[in-house]
Amino acid sequence: MCPNPRRGRRLAGVGLLAAVALTGCDNITRAFNPFGGTGTGAGSNVQVISVGGDAVDGRPRVEQAFPTGAGWPITVPIVVVFNESVNRDSVLPPTTVPGIPGQGTGEEEEEEIETAGVFLRDAQNQQEVPATYDFLLGDRVVLIRPTTPLVAATGYEVVVAPSLRDADGVRFGGTEPDVVADFLPDEDPSIVDGGIVTTLPLDTQRNVIRETPLYLIFTKPAQPATVDDGLQLRDDRGSVIAGGVTFPLDVAGVEDPRIARFDPSPAALEGDLQHEIVVDDRITFPGGGVLDFARTPFARFTTLPFTAPQSVTVGNALVGFPDKVNRQNLDALQIDVAVGASAAAGDTVLARIYGLDPETVSAEDDVNFVERSTALAASGAQTVSVSFSSALGSIDTPRFSDGALTLATQLTRGNVHSGFITSNPTNAPEQDTVVPTFTGAGSVANGVSTDLATDQESVVFFGRASERLGTAMLTAGGQMVELFASSRDGLFVLEPVGLNLRTTPLDYQLAITDVAGNLATTAFSGRILPRGVITDSGMAGTVVVEAYDEVTLAPIEGALVQLEPGAPAKPPSGHRLARTDATGQAEFSGVAVGANTVTIVAPGYGLRTLLETSATYVSLPLRPLTGATASLAGTAGFMPSVGQTALVGSNLLDDVASRAVQTATGDPTSIPTTAIRPQRLQLLTAFAGNFEPTGVPTFVSQACQMCGPSGMTATVPSGPVAAGETTTEAVALLPASLTRALSAPYTVDFSLAGGLDTANLVGTPSVRVMAGIRGMAGQSLFGVGLAQATAGAMYSVNGAHSLLGQGSVPGEPNLRPFVGSVMFVSTEAEDSSGNVSRHVRLAVTSTGVTAPGVTAPGIPNITPPAAASTGSPAVTFTDRLDISGISGVQGFFELIATDGAGRPWSLLRADDVGTGPVLVQLPDLGSVTGLATGTWTLEAQAHVFLTLTSRFSAAQFAFEELRGQQIGWARAASVDFTVN
Numbered sequence: 001m002c003p004n005p006r007r008g009r010r011l012a013g014v015g016l017l018a019a020v021a022l023t024g025c026d027n028i029t030r031a032f033n034p035f036g037g038t039g040t041g042a043g044s045n046v047q048v049i050s051v052g053g054d055a056v057d058g059r060p061r062v063e064q065a066f067p068t069g070a071g072w073p074i075t076v077p078i079v080v081v082f083n084e085s086v087n088r089d090s091v092l093p094p095t096t097v098p099g100i101p102g103q104g105t106g107e108e109e110e111e112e113i114e115t116a117g118v119f120l121r122d123a124q125n126q127q128e129v130p131a132t133y134d135f136l137l138g139d140r141v142v143l144i145r146p147t148t149p150l151v152a153a154t155g156y157e158v159v160v161a162p163s164l165r166d167a168d169g170v171r172f173g174g175t176e177p178d179v180v181a182d183f184l185p186d187e188d189p190s191i192v193d194g195g196i197v198t199t200l201p202l203d204t205q206r207n208v209i210r211e212t213p214l215y216l217i218f219t220k221p222a223q224p225a226t227v228d229d230g231l232q233l234r235d236d237r238g239s240v241i242a243g244g245v246t247f248p249l250d251v252a253g254v255e256d257p258r259i260a261r262f263d264p265s266p267a268a269l270e271g272d273l274q275h276e277i278v279v280d281d282r283i284t285f286p287g288g289g290v291l292d293f294a295r296t297p298f299a300r301f302t303t304l305p306f307t308a309p310q311s312v313t314v315g316n317a318l319v320g321f322p323d324k325v326n327r328q329n330l331d332a333l334q335i336d337v338a339v340g341a342s343a344a345a346g347d348t349v350l351a352r353i354y355g356l357d358p359e360t361v362s363a364e365d366d367v368n369f370v371e372r373s374t375a376l377a378a379s380g381a382q383t384v385s386v387s388f389s390s391a392l393g394s395i396d397t398p399r400f401s402d403g404a405l406t407l408a409t410q411l412t413r414g415n416v417h418s419g420f421i422t423s424n425p426t427n428a429p430e431q432d433t434v435v436p437t438f439t440g441a442g443s444v445a446n447g448v449s450t451d452l453a454t455d456q457e458s459v460v461f462f463g464r465a466s467e468r469l470g471t472a473m474l475t476a477g478g479q480m481v482e483l484f485a486s487s488r489d490g491l492f493v494l495e496p497v498g499l500n501l502r503t504t505p506l507d508y509q510l511a512i513t514d515v516a517g518n519l520a521t522t523a524f525s526g527r528i529l530p531r532g533v534i535t536d537s538g539m540a541g542t543v544v545v546e547a548y549d550e551v552t553l554a555p556i557e558g559a560l561v562q563l564e565p566g567a568p569a570k571p572p573s574g575h576r577l578a579r580t581d582a583t584g585q586a587e588f589s590g591v592a593v594g595a596n597t598v599t600i601v602a603p604g605y606g607l608r609t610l611l612e613t614s615a616t617y618v619s620l621p622l623r624p625l626t627g628a629t630a631s632l633a634g635t636a637g638f639m640p641s642v643g644q645t646a647l648v649g650s651n652l653l654d655d656v657a658s659r660a661v662q663t664a665t666g667d668p669t670s671i672p673t674t675a676i677r678p679q680r681l682q683l684l685t686a687f688a689g690n691f692e693p694t695g696v697p698t699f700v701s702q703a704c705q706m707c708g709p710s711g712m713t714a715t716v717p718s719g720p721v722a723a724g725e726t727t728t729e730a731v732a733l734l735p736a737s738l739t740r741a742l743s744a745p746y747t748v749d750f751s752l753a754g755g756l757d758t759a760n761l762v763g764t765p766s767v768r769v770m771a772g773i774r775g776m777a778g779q780s781l782f783g784v785g786l787a788q789a790t791a792g793a794m795y796s797v798n799g800a801h802s803l804l805g806q807g808s809v810p811g812e813p814n815l816r817p818f819v820g821s822v823m824f825v826s827t828e829a830e831d832s833s834g835n836v837s838r839h840v841r842l843a844v845t846s847t848g849v850t851a852p853g854v855t856a857p858g859i860p861n862i863t864p865p866a867a868a869s870t871g872s873p874a875v876t877f878t879d880r881l882d883i884s885g886i887s888g889v890q891g892f893f894e895l896i897a898t899d900g901a902g903r904p905w906s907l908l909r910a911d912d913v914g915t916g917p918v919l920v921q922l923p924d925l926g927s928v929t930g931l932a933t934g935t936w937t938l939e940a941q942a943h944v945f946l947t948l949t950s951r952f953s954a955a956q957f958a959f960e961e962l963r964g965q966q967i968g969w970a971r972a973a974s975v976d977f978t979v980n
Helices: 016-023 224-230
Strands: 062-066 078-082 095-101 108-113 118-122 131-136 141-146 156-160 178-184 196-200 205-208 214-218 231-235 243-246 259-264 274-279 299-303 311-314 334-339 348-356 367-375 382-387 401-413 438-441 452-454 458-465 469-476 479-486 491-498 506-514 524-530 533-535 543-549 560-565 576-579 585-588 596-601 607-613 617-622 630-637 645-650 670-676 684-689 701-704 726-732 739-741 746-749 766-772 779-791 794-802 822-830 836-844 874-879 889-898 904-910 916-921 934-946 966-971 975-979
Touching: 062 178, 062 196, 078 156, 078 178, 078 196, 118 131, 118 141, 214 274, 224 231, 224 243, 231 259, 311 401, 334 348, 334 401, 348 382, 367 382, 452 458, 458 479, 458 506, 469 491, 543 560, 543 596, 576 585, 596 617, 607 617, 630 645, 645 670, 670 726, 684 726, 684 779, 746 836, 766 794, 779 822, 794 822, 874 889, 904 916
Parallel strands: 205 299, 452 524, 543 617, 607 904, 630 726
Antiparallel strands: 062 078, 078 141, 095 108, 118 156, 131 141, 156 178, 196 214, 214 259, 231 274, 243 259, 274 299, 311 334, 334 382, 348 367, 348 401, 438 458, 458 491, 469 479, 469 506, 479 491, 506 524, 533 617, 543 585, 560 576, 560 596, 596 607, 630 670, 645 684, 645 779, 684 701, 739 794, 746 794, 766 779, 766 822, 779 794, 822 836, 836 966, 874 916, 889 904, 889 934, 934 966, 934 975
8 A cells, every 4th residue: 555645755855756656656746726725627636735624644535425325306416525635636527637657767657537536427328427516624525516407217326536636646546436326316306395415514423623614415406595594503402503504606606505504603613512403394495395304403413622723824934024934944944833722732733834846747836745743742722833944945955946835734633633724825925035136127118227217306216126025125315215015026116215306316225125035135226317307507607408208217318409598589599509418418508697498309309498497407308209108998897887987097197188087888897098108107096986976975986006906905006018008907996985075165266267268168167186196207086076066157166085095994005105195176177169277276185174275277378370470480378377475386388389290399488477468489499400380289288286395486396296296277279370
């Protein structure tokens, strides 16, 4: 007889393949499920033991099989009870599994398994009956349910094939299939009463594990609502045990009323005590049938005197890295097992570690285990440490390949065993013996560079590591920030680092640890490269201009910079030209104190002009003519009711006029393909409901990507998408329970938005609650509201926002380092001519209280030209902004001219004191190639934004603040110009 492989070579470190070759026994291994108990159909030999399962010495054997004899209905299920847990893969039909290796050759032969390991067949023609297979009581019971009713008056056989294996991979054995039961479904069809095939536990069974549920296997479908009334579990003293009945299995998505489960409460039955299963005819069946039961009590069983262990963990794991095996603890590993009060001195704690076995013949995902045990020195509740010193090999030659582990344990007393329990899957037990490395910072365009370019005043440092990180600490400029989240592919995101209006690179050092607790041997270093800063150069009489790519943030070499004193003139007067160097910078010395106009032109890019700025350090983005956008698509996961759609928020929406993407009523879960800004971190949010709403709260479900699918797990945002590529996202929405309504409605008066035709608005103004993502581009949707007309052009505004990410629930990921404590309630009105005014009011997330801001900005209408212009035109628009006296707020106007080929020219002008017509001469570029002649479309926008720095000057700001800290915006309908 072959020895049980679980009792031999594992502790001595002898490879299983060698053991099989020496003994002629069966090979062990195949697919690995880290949590055990779910077969893969891949022909697995060793299976991670299931919770409540058992593994014993010797071959698996059948204890009982049902039904037997005659008189059964054609709906009867088949039950096979084994003395230990079986390997699911060896039960399920049919597959190819490894055979016995060639003796001494190392070559593997294969045997074709033509049937399931356990199956039902027609006794006459020996044909296997198609069926579904279920596994109960820790895989110690195989339940077979034929997919169609049996043929009446036909004999059937329940068969176990020699290929069936137990969870440790030991074969059932023999040379021929073993018929373990035979029966005849010949019940008269007129009989409507039902019966019980068997109970689980079995009648008269002893040493039943105390944590067992109770199953009733009926001969035909019962009336589910009656089972709870007609079933009782009690002990032999007459005490009734509380609990609840469920029907855990289904047929085609509908619960199967032939299989009833009773879960005692509390879960562990009293020990060393006989229990009785009592049923009566209050259990009924369709057609007026009742339960036909032969005796009362129907069955008895006796429980073990002790409970299963309560937990199994890595005893010497590093703090913060539960159940992780790493370079620090692998050699001297300890497994802690907590046992209950029923444990007695002399009981044995058996512990196992399942892992990925590199020694076996087949694929690298094969599973095997090592096992150790220790005897209890005392009785009662305690935690015992089981030594696995050297059991997992060494750092250089580990017993398992790095990857998922499962810890398992049971308590034994003599020859009786508790059921196994396994490690907490939330801890994701894992072995990792490899030190992590930092492979690159920033977006996909940066390759393996450790430098990170950013156009934010606070930067969310992100990058790639060789594996998922457990901790990270970045030190830069006296600041220390930690890891927020990391993904399996190595993308990691830190909390924001403040930069302010920095013009020079900031050195950093990064220390990382993987999720198993392995610390990188050295700290990594690099630079944070600021972009988009408008401030002082720090050098008297010198103006520094930097050009960079809006998408990649890389410097643009060879761009032409034109510097003009004051406002542009035609022809230009006193202008100077320079080309940017490899750093993207051009330097002008000897510049007189005062305002200057800066224009940057580069082949393949749109033009950018900053008008009349007193800043002497000007870093401006140029938009590439091709590859300026990526795309967002995907699904919003919710169950829509009639008329419901989803609003999906992204901080990277390319169109400044867009605050969210709405799905269609005909396809409410599909996110329409939408242009987004490439190569940046993207935070997705979503809200589902009836939009536009008519009341508060205004949505029924919500999602916050950085809060994970449950809303409770810090998760990396969507990784950067390359220009021209599409990211397909699945956003799972949760019931909108964590929300806060605004503390009170407030009034927005759009009559103050001069130039907006309030008599001809397109529908009712829309309300969105937005949040600027500190350290990330743009704003994201965090809530929805409604505007209700009161009088004239005045609207009462109310709404609600998500509390996901606001640290409102213990354990919830806190996004406050990213979004601050303030959100923006954005109310937008559009008239039939295309003029838009967006009013924004600040809201404190913790209270819902809002604070007044600027009035609804007026429309910067462009005066149509009287005639065609020769060369760059002069444009007149109406200044309707008045932000004087409002601390920390800046206003800018933006003119965007686009030629017939689609090349844009963006001109920014700071809002000055006063209102009224403003004439802007577009810079005369002379022989420099700018926009093509012909028809130019000109659009004017007004931007109002918070300045996060302490300087609050139009010459001191970060370019991206126009989007990320927007508290007001307006756009005028476009006007065509003819340029010769």
